[in-house]
Amino acid sequence: MEIEWADRIKTLPPYLFAEIDKKKQQLIEKGIDVIDLGVGDPDIPTPTRIIEALHKSSLKSENHRYPSYTGLLSFRNEVASWYKKRFNVDVAGNKNVLILIGSKEGVAHAPLAFINPGDIALVPDPGYPVYGIATTFAGGIPYQMPLLESNGFLPDLDLIPANILEKTKLMFLNYPNNPTTAFATDDFFKKAIDLAYKHKILICHDAAYTEVYFADKPKSFLEYDGAMEVGIEFHSLSKTFSMTGWRLAHVVGNEKAIAGIGKIKTNIDSGAFQAIQEAGIEALRNYEVGLEDRVAIYKKRCELLSAGLESIGIEVYKPKGTFYVWFKNPQGLSSSEFANILLEDAGIVMTPGTGFGEYGEGYTRASVTIDDKKLYEAVERIKNLSI
Ligand SMILES: *Cc1c(COP(=O)(O)O)cnc(C)c1O
Numbered sequence: 195m196e197i198e199w200a201d202r203i204k205t206l207p208p209y210l211f212a213e214i215d216k217k218k219q220q221l222i223e224k225g226i227d228v229i230d231l232g233v234g235d236p237d238i239p240t241p242t243r244i245i246e247a248l249h250k251s252s253l254k255s256e257n258h259r260y261p262s263y264t265g266l267l268s269f270r271n272e273v274a275s276w277y278k279k280r281f282n283v284d285v286a287g288n289k290n291v292l293i294l295i296g297s298k299e300g301v302a303h304a305p306l307a308f309i310n311p312g313d314i315a316l317v318p319d320p321g322y323p324v325y326g327i328a329t330t331f332a333g334g335i336p337y338q339m340p341l342l343e344s345n346g347f348l349p350d351l352d353l354i355p356a357n358i359l360e361k362t363k364l365m366f367l368n369y370p371n372n373p374t375t376a377f378a379t380d381d382f383f384k385k386a387i388d389l390a391y392k393h394k395i396l397i398c399h400d401a402a403y404t405e406v407y408f409a410d411k412p413k414s415f416l417e418y419d420g421a422m423e424v425g426i427e428f429h430s431l432s433k434t435f436s437m438t439g440w441r442l443a444h445v446v447g448n449e450k451a452i453a454g455i456g457k458i459k460t461n462i463d464s465g466a467f468q469a470i471q472e473a474g475i476e477a478l479r480n481y482e483v484g485l486e487d488r489v490a491i492y493k494k495r496c497e498l499l500s501a502g503l504e505s506i507g508i509e510v511y512k513p514k515g516t517f518y519v520w521f522k523n524p525q526g527l528s529s530s531e532f533a534n535i536l537l538e539d540a541g542i543v544m545t546p547g548t549g550f551g552e553y554g555e556g557y558t559r560a561s562v563t564i565d566d567k568k569l570y571e572a573v574e575r576i577k578n579l580s581i
Pocket of ligand 1: 234295296297298299322368372400402429430431432433438441442443
């Protein structure tokens with residue numbers, strides 16, 4: 195029998211990083227020492243205090259059974275306390291917080307709760323690919339909001355046509371931004387909230403990088419007046435605590451919206467391992483312990499790589515946070531041309547801007563989640579590129 199895929203996956207391009215990984219493997223098989231600045235996955239280990247909490251919790255047999263769908267109340271309450279401590283935002287753990295198996299999981303399931311076939315979701319371009327794909331899976335139509343350097347990589351909300359806004363149910367935003375490393379401004383968030391009220395749009399703010407900043411502290415979207423009425427915010431332990439493999443995150447905000455995602459999830463998964471949630475309590479309760487030191491490592495690496503790129507005449511958009519360096523390709527090269535030169539002439543993997551959407555054309559993203567020795571080596575190789 196010939197197995198036939200559904201149209202929704204037939205037409206889907208392969209997941210960006212899976213494709214790059216394939217090319218990388220081919221070079222490794224040829225004996226090339228490839229330096230990977232592609233995927234954004236912290237190389238710094240999870241803090242020991244969190245691993246120890248997991249160990250202790252994993253020994254308790256009550257944690258071996260199905261977890262609760264919404265997440266342990268004790269963890270949801272800890273998330274609420276963290277929002278108070280970090281952002282001075284008041285939320286109720288039992289109403290405004292839902293635990294996720296990573297924020298990718300939550301983002302991917304959100305459109306199922308709010309999008310009817312034919313509805314529109316506004317997605318940033320360049321942006322995390324999941325926003326658009328999840329919208330399509332739900333039968334919705336993603337509408338790209340260009341993030342242009344001339345506008346600080348913020349979408350220009352005035353340019354969204356009225357007939358699009360009429361059909362829009364969701365708007366995805368993400369600041370500090372992946373891949374552009376841009377931070378949002380107060381004015382932008384306020385304007386987005388006004389637009390959301392006016393057109394009944396739910397704002398889904400992906401805040402995975404709020405703790406990875408080099409100078410100014412990014413705000414939570416929920417700090418702004420009216421945000422709780424129109425929005426939710428996805429947050430993850432992945433980037434803050436080097437816990438990408440643990441799969442633990444939360445979404446916080448509007449009660450009805452949170453309940454909507456909860457309803458989807460009860461029918462799809464059975465929650466995050468409780469021992470991991472208890473380790474998450476430890477992570478958030480003492481969140482500042484070691485955080486500055488980890489972020490300082492990313493800062494130093496970003497500076498090192500930026501200097502290396504600038505030394506060959508590349509224009510870098512200086513990151514204020516995240517662990518990415520976003521820059522304009524040299525010599526007007528297209529993103530895929532430059533990615534191939536890096537890979538073939540320098541054995542370096544970086545992510546072409548177009549992997550994040552058409553408005554990423556002309557740019558490249560480098561992730562500094564590798565050790566210093568390799569990063570120095572990468573900088574040397576870049577300096578030796580004949581471009
Ligand atoms: C890494 C990342 C995520 C996914 O984080 P998980 O919680 O590990 O699923 C979500 N959004 C953006 C923008 C990211 O860069």
